[in-house]
Amino acid sequence: MYAVEVRDHIMIAHSFKGDLFGPAQALHGATFVVDVAFFREELTSDGVVVDIGRAHDALKATLQPLNYRNLDDLPQFAGRNTTTEFLCRHVFDAMADAARAGELGPGSEGVTRIRVTLHESHVARAWYEAALSRA
Amino acid sequence: MYAVEVRDHIMIAHSFKGDLFGPAQALHGATFVVDVAFFREELTSDGVVVDIGRAHDALKATLQPLNYRNLDDLPQFAGRNTTTEFLCRHVFDAMADAARAGELGPGSEGVTRIRVTLHESHVARAWYEAALSRA
Amino acid sequence: MYAVEVRDHIMIAHSFKGDLFGPAQALHGATFVVDVAFFREELTSDGVVVDIGRAHDALKATLQPLNYRNLDDLPQFAGRNTTTEFLCRHVFDAMADAARAGELGPGSEGVTRIRVTLHESHVARAWYEAALSRA
Amino acid sequence: MYAVEVRDHIMIAHSFKGDLFGPAQALHGATFVVDVAFFREELTSDGVVVDIGRAHDALKATLQPLNYRNLDDLPQFAGRNTTTEFLCRHVFDAMADAARAGELGPGSEGVTRIRVTLHESHVARAWYEAALSRA
Amino acid sequence: MYAVEVRDHIMIAHSFKGDLFGPAQALHGATFVVDVAFFREELTSDGVVVDIGRAHDALKATLQPLNYRNLDDLPQFAGRNTTTEFLCRHVFDAMADAARAGELGPGSEGVTRIRVTLHESHVARAWYEAALSRA
Amino acid sequence: MYAVEVRDHIMIAHSFKGDLFGPAQALHGATFVVDVAFFREELTSDGVVVDIGRAHDALKATLQPLNYRNLDDLPQFAGRNTTTEFLCRHVFDAMADAARAGELGPGSEGVTRIRVTLHESHVARAWYEAALSRA
Numbered sequence: 001m002y003a004v005e006v007r008d009h010i011m012i013a014h015s016f017k018g019d020l021f022g023p024a025q026a027l028h029g030a031t032f033v034v035d036v037a038f039f040r041e042e043l044t045s046d047g048v049v050v051d052i053g054r055a056h057d058a059l060k061a062t063l064q065p066l067n068y069r070n071l072d073d074l075p076q077f078a079g080r081n082t083t084t085e086f087l088c089r090h091v092f093d094a095m096a097d098a099a100r101a102g103e104l105g106p107g108s109e110g111v112t113r114i115r116v117t118l119h120e121s122h123v124a125r126a127w128y129e130a131a132l133s134r135a
Numbered sequence: 136m137y138a139v140e141v142r143d144h145i146m147i148a149h150s151f152k153g154d155l156f157g158p159a160q161a162l163h164g165a166t167f168v169v170d171v172a173f174f175r176e177e178l179t180s181d182g183v184v185v186d187i188g189r190a191h192d193a194l195k196a197t198l199q200p201l202n203y204r205n206l207d208d209l210p211q212f213a214g215r216n217t218t219t220e221f222l223c224r225h226v227f228d229a230m231a232d233a234a235r236a237g238e239l240g241p242g243s244e245g246v247t248r249i250r251v252t253l254h255e256s257h258v259a260r261a262w263y264e265a266a267l268s269r270a
Numbered sequence: 271m272y273a274v275e276v277r278d279h280i281m282i283a284h285s286f287k288g289d290l291f292g293p294a295q296a297l298h299g300a301t302f303v304v305d306v307a308f309f310r311e312e313l314t315s316d317g318v319v320v321d322i323g324r325a326h327d328a329l330k331a332t333l334q335p336l337n338y339r340n341l342d343d344l345p346q347f348a349g350r351n352t353t354t355e356f357l358c359r360h361v362f363d364a365m366a367d368a369a370r371a372g373e374l375g376p377g378s379e380g381v382t383r384i385r386v387t388l389h390e391s392h393v394a395r396a397w398y399e400a401a402l403s404r405a
Numbered sequence: 406m407y408a409v410e411v412r413d414h415i416m417i418a419h420s421f422k423g424d425l426f427g428p429a430q431a432l433h434g435a436t437f438v439v440d441v442a443f444f445r446e447e448l449t450s451d452g453v454v455v456d457i458g459r460a461h462d463a464l465k466a467t468l469q470p471l472n473y474r475n476l477d478d479l480p481q482f483a484g485r486n487t488t489t490e491f492l493c494r495h496v497f498d499a500m501a502d503a504a505r506a507g508e509l510g511p512g513s514e515g516v517t518r519i520r521v522t523l524h525e526s527h528v529a530r531a532w533y534e535a536a537l538s539r540a
Numbered sequence: 541m542y543a544v545e546v547r548d549h550i551m552i553a554h555s556f557k558g559d560l561f562g563p564a565q566a567l568h569g570a571t572f573v574v575d576v577a578f579f580r581e582e583l584t585s586d587g588v589v590v591d592i593g594r595a596h597d598a599l600k601a602t603l604q605p606l607n608y609r610n611l612d613d614l615p616q617f618a619g620r621n622t623t624t625e626f627l628c629r630h631v632f633d634a635m636a637d638a639a640r641a642g643e644l645g646p647g648s649e650g651v652t653r654i655r656v657t658l659h660e661s662h663v664a665r666a667w668y669e670a671a672l673s674r675a
Numbered sequence: 676m677y678a679v680e681v682r683d684h685i686m687i688a689h690s691f692k693g694d695l696f697g698p699a700q701a702l703h704g705a706t707f708v709v710d711v712a713f714f715r716e717e718l719t720s721d722g723v724v725v726d727i728g729r730a731h732d733a734l735k736a737t738l739q740p741l742n743y744r745n746l747d748d749l750p751q752f753a754g755r756n757t758t759t760e761f762l763c764r765h766v767f768d769a770m771a772d773a774a775r776a777g778e779l780g781p782g783s784e785g786v787t788r789i790r791v792t793l794h795e796s797h798v799a800r801a802w803y804e805a806a807l808s809r810a
Contacts, residue, residue, distance in 0.1 A: 434569010
């Protein structure tokens with residue numbers, strides 16, 4: 001299995017609901033360094049998994065609506081804790097849509113898995129990885 | 136599959152038995168930067184894999200008896216080479232016990248896999264990953 | 271010149287006032303990975319710059335009132351933009367106080383310079399470095 | 406499953422054929438930081454996956470013919486785009502040969518998987534991972 | 541003294557003239573991860589050294605003519621060895637021009653020093669640091 | 676001022692004398708990732724600070740007598756605490772000798788400063804920097 005992985009980042013505010021979160025129930029924030037890996041069984045005739053430039057562009061387009069925002073104010077996240085894990089899945093779903101829509105260029109059609117990793121500090125990170133479902 | 140990973144470190148002395156190890160048969164030492172990843176199929180109702188604070192605490196409790204020690208002197212390791220790989224398994228077993236005992240807070244009960252990575256330098260590391268067996 | 275440097279981190283929310291900041295005028299946030307370096311001309315009789323354990327403790331005590339907070343709400347920052355550069359100076363002043371008060375253990379009295387670095391992402395960071403003034 | 410991973414690097418020139426590559430169709434170059442992970446179900450009687458020193462040597466021997474070269478000039482790559490992904494597979498094949506030939510020392514015979522990661526910058530990397538076929 | 545530092549990268553081919561360079565006399569290449577630090581005695585009224593967004597833009601504009609190129613073909617480098625150290629100075633001169641031209645936004649006028657670091661691998665890097673001369 | 680920096684590492688055991696050190700009074704160990712930076716006002720006619728290959732060789736030769744050793748047993752360190760700071764100075768002195776002896780190749784004669792950094796973990800490091808004295 002081949003993979004290519006690209007990196008970008010966002011800087012957001014948010015708060016969490018639930019005693020579990022202790023001091024993180026207060027409004028705070030995070031820099032998330034975001035890695036997205038695309039998996040493919042074989043390389044395209046060009047010798048790539050997907051176009052790395054378009055992969056960077058697709059990731060940037062996904063992150064843009066979140067960057068420099070208070071996630072507590074975004075309607076798409078109403079009633080949800082925007083934990084690192086939850087945001088991994090959010091980015092995964094968007095990148096899966098991008099792959100299915102062919103936005104990663106030639107190779108998009110053969111992407112079989114995606115993994116999204118969010119680094120929240122030098123001592124903690126989370127990821128979500130799954131096969132890419134296709135209709 | 137979701138995962139969260141936390142990091143800590145230990146500074147230990149040890150020596151190895153066996154010609155394979157060449158100069159590492161002498162008493163030497165290492166800083167091991169330790170990453171532990173917990174995997175879970177779905178997030179808890181709070182939106183997490185496990186409580187990241189408790190995961191950090193459980194890792195620290197596991198590493199504390201090893202930190203600032205000569206591993207050659209520890210009875211639990213008598214007759215064993217405490218290689219990086221071996222120590223990955225040692226930490227894995229302790230973290231698996233912590234998960235089974237619910238010490239990672241809500242979410243502990245759903246942890247299905249654990250991976251423990253020990254970085255021994257900027258050019259070498261090892262890991263052990265396995266499903267979490269439950270009685 | 272000798273130096274020792276210790277690392278910790280905070281996760282905060284804040285917003286900036288001024289057209290310069292563009293989208294960062296909105297409430298957003300950051301993980302700041304914080305490095306503090308203490309400089310000393312010569313080592314103590316123990317062979318250290320300062321006690322690295324106490325340095326870690328002093329840094330943690332300095333960061334604790336900021337961690338998991340919205341900096342816009344903190345009275346000590348009222349009317350100020352809590353930029354990465356500004357926060358470097360804030361941490362510097364606190365660490366300088368700690369050195370002057372002897373809180374870094376033996377060696378504190380000989381600290382002549384301090385540098386505080388805040389990493390805000392994998393592509394941007396800031397620092398403040400100055401001699402330590404003494405009455 | 407256990408793994409050990411070793412790191413080395415190469416500095417090469419190359420160019421790509423195909424509109425997909427845009428400006429990378431021109432002769433340019435890269436530093437590839439190369440990680441090779443060897444997987445084994447159980448540890449050897451010495452307590453290792455493979456001999457980490459021999460693993461480093463085997464990787465160096467594999468990379469040496471590529472280092473400080475223009476890959477466009479190498480006959481083994483004639484007519485191919487030496488993309489990051491393609492080179493992952495090239496290194497994989499050589500390391501698989503090394504494992505099958507016992508060049509990693511005791512433990513070589515039990516290596517079941519290999520993963521080769523090439524980091525091309527701080528924001529992009531690729532890897533190839535597969536089971537090790539044996540005649 | 542305050543500083544802010546921004547990061548970008550280039551992927552280039554080149555060769556060196558001189559026995560000193562051994563195998564690096566052949567056409568090869570490098571990824572250079574480039575850090576540029578701007579120093580200022582005091583912060584602007586906005587609380588910054590320079591505008592970090594414009595600093596990123598200025599660095600990108602400086603690197604663009606080098607990226608994906610064979611530096612041996614560029615007229616501005618004719619007869620020169622484009623070593624890591626030499627390129628640090630090349631980027632420094634361009635960033636100094638940018639600061640003098642006010643391209644870093646408010647704060648540009650007070651930049652007193654610049655340091656440019658090029659990381660060529662995980663085990664080697666170079667930098668050039670100097671005061672910013674002003675007519 | 677120009678600089679080039681090279682990296683290597685050692686894995687050692689040691690213990691410290693003095694209440695200050697708490698649990699580190701026991702025999703323990705460390706991986707030290709070692710960076711050595713050489714400073715020079717101007718580049719050589721080849722366009723370098725020093726020969727980076729020879730710098731790596733000189734550093735390896737300096738570290739070899741320490742690697743895989745218990746520093747408490749080495750006569751050159753008798754009666755001393757081999758703290759991270761102390762070892763920075765030890766490596767500095769050896770690298771200064773190498774520069775004065777011309778072992779870094781052309782450029783050695785113009786090295787004016789050296790800085791040696793030892794990273795002991797992901798959260799702590801130390802360095803020693805000084806001008807290079809010449810008879």
